Amino acid sequence: MSSNEPPPSRLTPTEKPAGGPAETPKPPSDTKAAPDTKAAPDTSAPPTKQGSAPAQTTDPLRGSKASGFWATVVVLVVVLVLLAVFVLQNTRKVQIDFFGWSGSIPLAAAMMISAAAGLVVAVAAGSARILQLRRRVKRERKAVRPAK
Numbered sequence: 001m002s003s004n005e006p007p008p009s010r011l012t013p014t015e016k017p018a019g020g021p022a023e024t025p026k027p028p029s030d031t032k033a034a035p036d037t038k039a040a041p042d043t044s045a046p047p048t049k050q051g052s053a054p055a056q057t058t059d060p061l062r063g064s065k066a067s068g069f070w071a072t073v074v075v076l077v078v079v080l081v082l083l084a085v086f087v088l089q090n091t092r093k094v095q096i097d098f099f100g101w102s103g104s105i106p107l108a109a110a111m112m113i114s115a116a117a118g119l120v121v122a123v124a125a126g127s128a129r130i131l132q133l134r135r136r137v138k139r140e141r142k143a144v145r146p147a148k
Contacts, residue, residue, distance in 0.1 A: 086108055087106075087108040087109075087112075089108075090106065090107040090108035090111070091106050091107070091108065092106065092107050093105065093106060093107075094106070094107050094110055096110055
């Protein structure tokens with residue numbers, strides 16, 4: 001007997017031993033059950049006629065637009081709370097000099113302005129790359145189309 005086959009005492013009269021290494025038998029969920037007990041029938045899918053596709057059931061817990069919106073609102077509230085804490089803890093005035101402009105603003109404001117400026121630069125660079133790739137794809141699609 002190979003190591004993949006279950007002991008003969010656990011087989012029901014309708015079961016056959018595993019045919020090879022690709023098939024592995026599933027051990028019974030209840031080891032104290034009598035060897036001739038049959039497994040409960042699978043009721044997860046409704047019975048279908050032969051040749052027809054199984055009916056698709058919708059998951060009642062699947063994501064929806066409302067749940068996505070709710071998750072977004074929760075994330076935004078957390079971000080706003082963290083931002084408020086940051087601003088309240090960094091109210092000290094700092095001196096800023098930029099191309100002849102000089103002024104004094106709260107540290108939090110200076111840091112948020114510099115972060116926003118960095119985001120603008122990153123978005124501009126990313127947008128330029130996306131436009132470049134779109135033009136390339138358009139050009140290649142035109143070249144592939146047969147002339148009429």
